[in-house]
Amino acid sequence: MTAPHPRTTALTTPAPVADAPPVQRTVEVVGARPVDAYVELRLAAPEIAERAQPGQFVAFAVGGETSGLLLRRSIAISTAADGVVTVVVSAAGPGSTWLTQRRPGDTVDVVGPLGRPFPAPPAGARALLVGGGYGAAALVGLAAQLKEAGHEVAAVAGAASADRLCSVQELTELADTLAVTTDDGSSGRRGLVTLAVDELLPGCGVVYACGPMRMLQAVADAATALGVPSYVAVEESMACGIGVCMTCVLPVVGSDGLTRLSRSCTEGPVFGGDRVRFDDVGTLPWDVVGADAMGVTRP
Amino acid sequence: MTAVETAVDMSTALGAVPIPSPVLTASGCSAFGRELEPFVDLTAIGAVVTKSVQLRPRSGRPTPRMAETPSGMLNSIGLQGPGIDGLLDGELPWLAERGARAFVSIAGVRVEDFAELATRLRGVPGVAGLEVNISCPNVESRGEVFACDPVAASDVVAAVRAAADPAQPIYAKLSPDVTDIVSVARAVVDAGADGLSMINTLLGLVIDPDTMKPLLGGITGGLSGPAIRPVALRCVWQVHAALPEVPILGMGGIRSGLDALQFVLAGASAVSVGTAVFNDPSALGRIHAELAAALETRGFASLREAVGYAHR
Ligand SMILES: Cc1cc2nc3c(=O)[nH]c(=O)nc-3n(C[C@H](O)[C@H](O)[C@H](O)COP(=O)(O)O)c2cc1C
């Protein structure tokens, strides 16, 4: 038997749990607006809005009561204010497409707010927010909260092409500086978000990121290399969103230095960027707690 | 639980242990109950059937661990869990403090594993009984699943019955992936099972048309959800017809009170709700209320009267 060995990482502490437990409600859609490649839904959900903290998400039942699609669709909360929760939906499969077809007056069954929020930055720290694709939507509420608390906020929004950018207008209004990058150069600078991140990072006390896994890894690595703590909101496929199915796991280093397959819905979606073992996602490394019982031993 | 009070007596039992509701969680579909607390009164449901526990902590399999399928899903979690020490130190005391009943699902890869788990669980507060998950590969028989071999299945059940607290009923959890489920049921009852949980998932496969490879990390997975309900109901029907005195915890695709009613009419004296909880975290309370209303509408004064009614 091989004993897992602790890894020493010290830049981040695991994100603490949210202040309030989730609720399940049938809520009314009060706004549905196409925004380039996405649809922004506004929900009259006062009990979720009053509990929500930036970084958290909601989980929708899709297809109606007799739907054959049973699994919940988890979507990051963009903003939660005045009793209204806003989310940005990308139509990727039949469930999310059903969501993008909701119209004002329709009702949806939603559970939230779920997951751990972004931890607060150190007092007075300048914060860098990095969003990839519709992941940028999850940073809008955070940007507002940070500005209100007196932090200087720099933001980067990146995507494959201009129509896949998200929340650029909201972030322009909130952030002190905003950089836009696209892979094809159709908006902002041509290239990956890391172009802008490398320039904006020096002087920042914390980085928050939301977007595709490869982008999160690049941003977290850049931050860690400069000794800046980073927090990433991951997007794993989730069946329940509330922590009961164990489908949404990825290898994360805990405060004891040991790696566990952690649930992205209840132990995340926000993790310390230096705690997620991005290269090992989708594999079972030998030094994960309990891998020995699966027959995986030290090479 | 937001149950509208009906006149129907919903009490039932797991073996000789009385429970106030016939609606339970399903193993592996509600973790250890904690996460359901915002949505369900854990003391009002029949019991929390815990995720199958083994002797040592297990990481489970690599992702992807699930695929959505028509009216269901395929999973290959690989029994991720804290091991029996974690359960005894953390999860079971948490449930006991709240007055919730735990029906602890145990799993292993050799007969002695099961017996040791049963020994460790003797007299533990709040443990109403044990569900024996025999849908595990038997390392001593080249990985053949215990539940698919009546002899191996009864070896496990006999060892658990001998080691377990006599006050704790033990239910053997049967797999539908067998030629004759009645013969397995008979074998484990003869070996001392106080009841039968049925059914576990059906073995399935999904291939990703883009990568042209199996989608799940574990290649095959267990199929669950409403897609398997008719198979599950048929199993309950056949076993109740053959062994009418043996209590059955029925499960497989239950999503509503009327689904649960079908299992009761086929012979189940209690039901587990699994995959439907992923869709609706409040499902247990809702299904209890819907089942009570459905029984009342049909003129039953108690749940017990309806058990096996479809056979009469
Ligand atoms: C994600 C998942 C995990 C499961 N884990 C276990 C387990 O640990 N032990 C077990 O005996 N059954 C396990 N099952 C099977 C369920 O307990 C149940 O028998 C089966 O899913 C059929 O019921 P359902 O259609 O209501 O889900 C699992 C099922 C699912 C979907």
Ligand code: FES
């Ligand atoms: S999505 Fe079910 S445990 Fe995370």
